[in-house]
Structures are given as C-alpha cells and as structure tokens.
Amino acid sequence: MTAVDNKNSRTAGADIEAMFTDRWSSKAFSDQTLKQEQINSLFEAARWAPSGNNRQPWLFVYSTSGPQREKFDSLLSEGNAVYVPKAAMMVLVFARTFDDDGNRIRTAFFDTGAAWMSLALQANLMGLNTRALGGIDLDGAYEIANVPADKYETVCGIAIGYPGTDADLIPSLVQQNFANDRKDISVVAYSDRYSP
Numbered sequence: 659m660t661a662v663d664n665k666n667s668r669t670a671g672a673d674i675e676a677m678f679t680d681r682w683s684s685k686a687f688s689d690q691t692l693k694q695e696q697i698n699s700l701f702e703a704a705r706w707a708p709s710g711n712n713r714q715p716w717l718f719v720y721s722t723s724g725p726q727r728e729k730f731d732s733l734l735s736e737g738n739a740v741y742v743p744k745a746a747m748m749v750l751v752f753a754r755t756f757d758d759d760g761n762r763i764r765t766a767f768f769d770t771g772a773a774w775m776s777l778a779l780q781a782n783l784m785g786l787n788t789r790a791l792g793g794i795d796l797d798g799a800y801e802i803a804n805v806p807a808d809k810y811e812t813v814c815g816i817a818i819g820y821p822g823t824d825a826d827l828i829p830s831l832v833q834q835n836f837a838n839d840r841k842d843i844s845v846v847a848y849s850d851r852y853s854p
C-alpha cells in the first residue's frame with residue numbers, strides 16, 4: 659500500500675521543530691490496519707507524559723475491529739460517524755478525577771491532555787493521523803469501555819490510523835479537510851502581565 663503524503667502548508671511564527679506544525683487532524687483515513695507494535699508505541703509515548711505528583715491519571719481503552727469496535731463507533735456524534743469508523747482504531751480517553759480517598763485530582767484533565775499530545779506527536783512521527791473527538795456519547799463510554807464512572811471522567815475519543823485521501827471522505831467533508839491556522843502568539847502569551 660502506498661503511503662499518503664499527509665503534509666500541510668502550515669508555517670511557524672518562530673523557530674520550532676517541524677513535528678509541531680506537521681501534525682494535523684485530517685478526517686481522511688485509509689483502511690490500512692495497525693500492528694500491535696505500532697499501537698504499543700502510541701501508548702508508550704503517552705505513558706511518558708508529565709503529570710501532577712506523577713499520578714498519571716490518564717486511561718485509554720481502544721478497539722480496532724469486531725463487535726466491540728462497532729460499540730465504540732456507536733458512541734459517535736452524527737458528524738463524527740461519517741468518517742471515524744474508517745480509522746484503524748478508536749480510543750476512549752478517561753481521566754482519573756478522584757483518588758481512592760475521594761479527593762479531586764485537579765490536574766487530571768491537564769495531565770491527560772499532555773498524554774494525548776504525546777500520543778498524537780508520536781503517531782505523526784510514525785506516519786499516522788489522529789483526530790481527537792469531543793463529539794461522542796460521554797456517558798455511554800463508561801459502560802462500553804467498562805470504566806467506573808465514580809473514579810474516572812470521560813474526556814474524549816481519538817480516531818487513529820493511516821491518513822487517507824479525499825476519496826476516503828464523503829464529498830461534503832472534502833472542502834473542510836485542511837490543516838487550519840492558529841491565533842497569533844501575541845494574544846496567547848504575555849510578558850509579565852496579561853495586557854489585552
């Protein structure tokens with residue numbers, strides 16, 4: 659199978675490594691499957707993310723195929739259901755928001771976000787495409803993934819797979835499928851004092 663060139667034309671506003679602008683979330687996935695070693699590499703990258711008190715509050719439950727994958731796909735919003743099922747793997751992401759003593763882990767979502775970004779960058783370096791998915795049935799995810807709702811909170815889903823082409827998309831998605839831009843650094847980072 660020929661690899662799809664998933665590059666984009668983003669330009670950075672300061673000197674950074676190309677991996678930060680190279681990663682983008684295409685909606686086009688090819689039907690190429692993933693090897694278990696590749697899946698392991700993705701979660702290994704996530705595992706090394708920093709977290710408050712090194713609690714590592716992230717939890718990933720993934721499915722690639724079969725009846726369980728169909729259940730994962732059944733959680734998708736209408737908009738996501740038209741492209742995510744084609745991705746080789748879907749991941750449900752949870753954050754451990756309460757510890758064993760019932761105390762809230764305030765940084766759980768922040769930490770889990772760091773782990774997701776590590777996974778996404780590793781995926782991109784491996785030639786894979788990722789797209790995070792807030793549009794899922796957050797409550798339904800607990801039962802399908804067998805995750806206790808009193809300890810964890812559903813964060814989002816992630817679609818992962820080899821990038822596809824426009825031919826892998828329904829026609830209405832083709833125009834929307836591009837690498838978008840960012841706010842200017844001057845409105846997100848301030849020296850000494852926030853001064854909008």
Ligand SMILES: Cc1cc2nc3c(=O)[nH]c(=O)nc-3n(C[C@H](O)[C@H](O)[C@H](O)COP(=O)(O)O)c2cc1C
Pocket residue numbers: 681682683684738789790791792793794814837838
């Ligand atoms: C937490 C989160 C939830 C998202 N939810 C969805 C979603 O439900 N459907 C979708 O198509 N894209 C979703 N996205 C993708 C974003 O729209 C995308 O990351 C953003 O536009 C930036 O583009 P980039 O990832 O290509 O840099 C989500 C991204 C994040 C981080």
